[in-house]
Amino acid sequence: MATIKDIAEKLGISISTVSKGLNGASDVSHELRETIIDTAVAMGYSTKRMKREDNKKLAILIAHIDYESNNNFGYDIVLGFKQAAFHDNWNVDIHPLDINFETREKFENFMLKNGYSGAFALCLSLNDPWMEQIKTSSIPVTLLDNHIPQNPNTCYVGTDNYEGIEAAIRHLVGLGHTKIAFLNGDKDSMISELREQAYWDGLRANNLPADRMLVTNDSFTNVDTKKHLPALLENGATAILCGNDLIAYDVIRECNKLGLKVPEDISVIGFDDLPTSSEGDTSLTSVRQDRIDLGKCGYLALHGLINRVPIGRLLLRPELIVRNSTAKVVDR
Amino acid sequence: MATIKDIAEKLGISISTVSKGLNGASDVSHELRETIIDTAVAMGYSTKRMKREDNKKLAILIAHIDYESNNNFGYDIVLGFKQAAFHDNWNVDIHPLDINFETREKFENFMLKNGYSGAFALCLSLNDPWMEQIKTSSIPVTLLDNHIPQNPNTCYVGTDNYEGIEAAIRHLVGLGHTKIAFLNGDKDSMISELREQAYWDGLRANNLPADRMLVTNDSFTNVDTKKHLPALLENGATAILCGNDLIAYDVIRECNKLGLKVPEDISVIGFDDLPTSSEGDTSLTSVRQDRIDLGKCGYLALHGLINRVPIGRLLLRPELIVRNSTAKVVDR
Numbered sequence: 001m002a003t004i005k006d007i008a009e010k011l012g013i014s015i016s017t018v019s020k021g022l023n024g025a026s027d028v029s030h031e032l033r034e035t036i037i038d039t040a041v042a043m044g045y046s047t048k049r050m051k052r053e054d055n056k057k058l059a060i061l062i063a064h065i066d067y068e069s070n071n072n073f074g075y076d077i078v079l080g081f082k083q084a085a086f087h088d089n090w091n092v093d094i095h096p097l098d099i100n101f102e103t104r105e106k107f108e109n110f111m112l113k114n115g116y117s118g119a120f121a122l123c124l125s126l127n128d129p130w131m132e133q134i135k136t137s138s139i140p141v142t143l144l145d146n147h148i149p150q151n152p153n154t155c156y157v158g159t160d161n162y163e164g165i166e167a168a169i170r171h172l173v174g175l176g177h178t179k180i181a182f183l184n185g186d187k188d189s190m191i192s193e194l195r196e197q198a199y200w201d202g203l204r205a206n207n208l209p210a211d212r213m214l215v216t217n218d219s220f221t222n223v224d225t226k227k228h229l230p231a232l233l234e235n236g237a238t239a240i241l242c243g244n245d246l247i248a249y250d251v252i253r254e255c256n257k258l259g260l261k262v263p264e265d266i267s268v269i270g271f272d273d274l275p276t277s278s279e280g281d282t283s284l285t286s287v288r289q290d291r292i293d294l295g296k297c298g299y300l301a302l303h304g305l306i307n308r309v310p311i312g313r314l315l316l317r318p319e320l321i322v323r324n325s326t327a328k329v330v331d332r
Numbered sequence: 333m334a335t336i337k338d339i340a341e342k343l344g345i346s347i348s349t350v351s352k353g354l355n356g357a358s359d360v361s362h363e364l365r366e367t368i369i370d371t372a373v374a375m376g377y378s379t380k381r382m383k384r385e386d387n388k389k390l391a392i393l394i395a396h397i398d399y400e401s402n403n404n405f406g407y408d409i410v411l412g413f414k415q416a417a418f419h420d421n422w423n424v425d426i427h428p429l430d431i432n433f434e435t436r437e438k439f440e441n442f443m444l445k446n447g448y449s450g451a452f453a454l455c456l457s458l459n460d461p462w463m464e465q466i467k468t469s470s471i472p473v474t475l476l477d478n479h480i481p482q483n484p485n486t487c488y489v490g491t492d493n494y495e496g497i498e499a500a501i502r503h504l505v506g507l508g509h510t511k512i513a514f515l516n517g518d519k520d521s522m523i524s525e526l527r528e529q530a531y532w533d534g535l536r537a538n539n540l541p542a543d544r545m546l547v548t549n550d551s552f553t554n555v556d557t558k559k560h561l562p563a564l565l566e567n568g569a570t571a572i573l574c575g576n577d578l579i580a581y582d583v584i585r586e587c588n589k590l591g592l593k594v595p596e597d598i599s600v601i602g603f604d605d606l607p608t609s610s611e612g613d614t615s616l617t618s619v620r621q622d623r624i625d626l627g628k629c630g631y632l633a634l635h636g637l638i639n640r641v642p643i644g645r646l647l648l649r650p651e652l653i654v655r656n657s658t659a660k661v662v663d664r
Binding site: 149150152160163166167290293296297300304309310311312313314315316317319 | 481482495499622625628645649651
């Protein structure tokens with residue numbers, strides 16, 4: 001566990017300043033105090049002073065994604081949520097979900113018996129038993145990447161998929177690509193549907209023809225690219241837009257196996273901008289989701305719901321990060 | 333100007349409790365203190381203690397809508413924003429805009445020379461000169477009912493038009509209506525476009541045919557219903573969905589002039605649920621936008637932008653309020 005000294009070193013300030021910040025001394029500015037507390041939370045530091053006085057509790061429910069290492073998609077989302085909640089004196093518990101647990105225990109029972117005022121649910125799929133229960137629950141829940149119509153106790157938090165996919169297509173069109181394939185994630189996911197809709201809209205906005213043969217779904221976390229790649233290439237794809245970075249990594253590997261160089265022979269774009277996407281032989285052009293900010297927004301909207309402000313959607317702006325996996329189109 | 337006594341009477345608590353709340357005494361609960369401050373702001377009360385210490389300033393920019401009386405659409409939006417901003421120690425100034433002022437003064441110059449950290453812009457139209465300037469500005473701006481693509485310093489705040497129109501159509505379909513006309517507001521408005529799109533989607537979701545002859549645009553604030561009504565009726569409309577309540581009031585008046593009773597002969601639905609919509613001979617079925625909450629969300633998103641969390645969209649849930657202007661379809 002981190003000490004005050006670790007925090008001081010990390011921030012390049014004195015131990016006494018860290019101590020003052022944590023104790024709310026008046027000669028430390030509001031901004032610096034916020035930074036000190038955020039860093040302390042991120043480093044796992046806590047003192048009696050930092051422990052929440054009363055028993056205000058929130059839950060983070062996590063399904064289908066990894067979050068324990070800082071290379072994982074979920075890591076910064078959890079951190080951003082905890083940092084924001086901490087400033088309002090909430091305790092936050094993390095609960096990984098799986099289908100057995102969701103079948104054994106009812107969502108509302110779980111929340112009530114543990115004394116949670118609300119939850120931030122990460123990446124539940126449309127098939128998860130708790131999704132069905134949250135649809136009619138009166139307990140405040142913000143959902144990453146899921147929208148529940150007509151239930152004002154829930155809020156969809158995510159990145160604006162339309163703007164992200166639109167920026168990716170605009171970038172590829174600027175490089176001369178007209179045959180842009182889309183290898184998307186799981187079919188039973190709202191995000192997949194939104195990204196596919198944004199893809200068709202993006203083609204139309206750029207006066208490109210829609211070609212059903214250039215679009216296919218697989219899995220966000222366990223893609224089998226080689227099942228799809230030959231057909232996409234046969235249909236003339238010069239660029240492959242991917243449902244997320246994990247898919248894009250696999251596409252690059254499979255292209256290389258077929259003797260195709262990225263980006264010389266084919267361009268590839270991911271979605272998420274995972275920490276690993278700037279590494280490797282081919283650093284990835286990707287639509288960035290700021291995961292710390294997503295976590296903060298998850299809290300912000302939950303705070304709204306708990307205070308009876310029925311926010312239904314809260315979407316962050318994405319940012320296209322251009323690296324070495326995209327280049328001008330060439331005639332293969 | 334309101335006194336402490338006025339606030340105490342309004343809340344049904346003692347003068348000394350109000351005084352303690354305004355002064356942050358520790359024996360007044362956090363929740364009560366928030367309520368006391370919100371009420372004090374709403375009633376125009378202020379003391380030295382309540383005046384902001386430093387010079388943190390935000391602007392509310394208002395175009396094309398009324399906000400000065402509590403029957404006006406803008407009144408509660410301004411109030412909700414001020415209440416939320418007040419808790420974070422901001423001063424808030426209100427600036428009505430008109431085309432002359434927007435032409436004479438540049439948006440960024442105005443913001444900088446007045447020392448504003450950000451703005452909440454209400455109801456600017458796509459033709460307003462400042463809209464064009466905000467598109468490329470780096471000053472944080474949240475916009476009621478306007479979305480600016482690709483500028484992460486701006487955020488669209490509003491009510492979820494899709495869910496509102498969908499609920500209205502579902503209600504009418506439940507009453508047996510299949511010929512639902514749509515008399516929409518101004519053509520040069522993002523809100524009009526979204527509501528029309530939601531209308532077509534809502535018809536499709538309910539397996540109703542799309543009929544171009546049942547849809548027309550006029551004005552949100554100065555509608556000339558009699559220009560449109562005969563054609564809509566000739567085309568078989570048994571219900572008229574309206575772009576807002578002001579349009580719906582006019583539709584009811586014009587129907588009555590033609591000898592049609594609402595809701596016996598024709599159903600009418602508004603959008604907004606203005607304070608006046610529950611009054612009059614025919615109280616209005618309307619899609620409710622909670623304007624206090626819209627104002628709070630305007631602040632919430634602006635607070636995010638100022639702290640570099642690039643929220644792009646923040647949408648509140650609407651609520652369909654069913655009153656006496658809708659009824660089961662009859663054969664005319």
